Amino acid sequence: MNTNETGGGNIIDNLWTGLVRYPNDGSAPKNAVAQSIETGDSKVYTIKIKQGLKFHDGTEVQAHNFVDAWNWGAYGPNGAKNSSFFSDIDGFTDVNPPAPEGGGKAPAPKAKTMKGLQVVDNYTFKVTLSAPFSIFPTKLGYSAFYPMPDAFLKGGNPDEFGKRPIGNGPLKFVSWEPNVAVKLTRFDDYALDNKVTLKDVTVKLYQDANAAYQDLVSGNLDFMQTIPVSALAGDKWKADLSDRTINVPVPTSAKIDFPFYDSKFRDVNLRKAVSLAIDRQEITDKIFSGSKKPANSWANPLTPGAKDGNCTVCTFDPAKARQLLQQAGGFSGTMKFYYNGDASHKEWMEAVANQVAKNLNIQAQAVAVPLNAQFRAKINAHQLDGPYRAAWQQDYPDVENWLGPLFVTGGSSNNGLFSDKEVDKLYREGTAAPSVDAAHEKFAQAVAKVDQDVPSIPVYFYNQQSGYSEKIKKVETNSKGPIDLSTVELAG
The missing domain is CATH 3.90.76.10 (Dipeptide-binding Protein; Domain 1)
Incomplete structure (x- = not known):
């Protein structure tokens, strides 16, 4: 909770x-x-x-x-x-x-x-x-x-x-060494059909995604959910891992959120300008070697009820971006784009900052917060003075999950404190609708209002590249992307 x-x-x-x-x-x-x-x-x-x-x-x-x-x-x-x-x-x-x-x-x-x-x-x-x-x-x-x-x-x-923690799931807690590892073990009294045959599982916590990848290649890590950018170039990961790879689309989107609690970002024309200054196709082609898809909608299109192509500010239009920036009164100082440095985000966040600087003719810089725990603490405490990396991994399969938590006033992951009465009203009308189809229609109207407000910037849709070690004979990822430990079969 x-x-x-x-x-x-x-x-x-x-x-x-x-x-x-x-x-x-x-x-x-x-x-x-x-x-x-x-x-x-x-x-x-x-x-x-x-x-x-x-x-x-x-x-x-x-x-x-x-x-x-x-x-x-x-x-x-x-x-x-x-x-x-x-x-x-x-x-x-x-x-x-x-x-x-x-x-x-x-x-x-x-x-x-x-x-x-x-x-x-x-x-x-x-x-x-x-x-x-x-x-x-x-x-x-x-x-x-x-x-x-x-x-x-x-x-x-x-x-x-x-x-x-004491749960009721297929694995139970053993120990947690902060910033190092969480150890879990099989719960033998678990009685549902997604039992785990593995005896022990260690979740390793890395400060650098490339170090984790090297452990994967050398056999010191058995599964890595997201292959780092450095290994995607030239399909290096396929050469390193042979057939021990997974490449699947997942209902997850990368985005950049605005801190509405900072007065510098309250002008909608500024937010639109930043979004239109980003060349998503160049980022997915050059940074991710074509392994991701440029975002063009507010909810991932794999999600039930989501509409493809409903983000009108997801196009690349530097001329219009500069016009909107002028209407917003310009931007003074350096626009800082924050991200956590312990995962593979440096390259694409730097690309975003460089594109914004070039296409808007302002100062912009990507700034790393070393650990995700520190990054999340700053986000939750509303302490960031610039746009910041975010992502949304679908919690449950319905477009409502891309609206209520993210864009409704007080939503659980509305960390930038965006608020719009019309969005709230349409969302509530959707939740009270008599059918799923009627609900989705109201949610679509709420998303259209979100599109006018631009509380965040969709950047790319995930196509997840994962890898596993020679110890594993069979494995699946779940509908959200992480490993499904109940499917793991060990080799030999």
């Missing part, structure tokens, strides 16, 4: 299992912990869970472990980053009241629990939404909706629990 970045999220997705899970082929969600999810009106959902499933401490997963966890995540004073994922549930604003429109501190909550959550018995609970929302079941495989054990719910310290 408090992790909204992919590095931690990938580990959490192995430590926990939710009500539903998403098949690797991108098809509709399948029940996992849920026995059934039923509704007659898309507003009241009755959820039954399978009996006999356990947390890693041996306690049984029951209905209250979902209800109490969701109430904890939604409760404003707890400060969970993913609290907005519970905003569909009746009573959310009672536990998480919004801050005043003019700014300032949010008022104290009227309640500690949402009236829309009710435990029926040990294996059944009801969820009443504030309005019908047909996409709600699709969201339930996201990590914000995972159950929490009584060890946490009965007064556990969130920070301490985060250092030694």
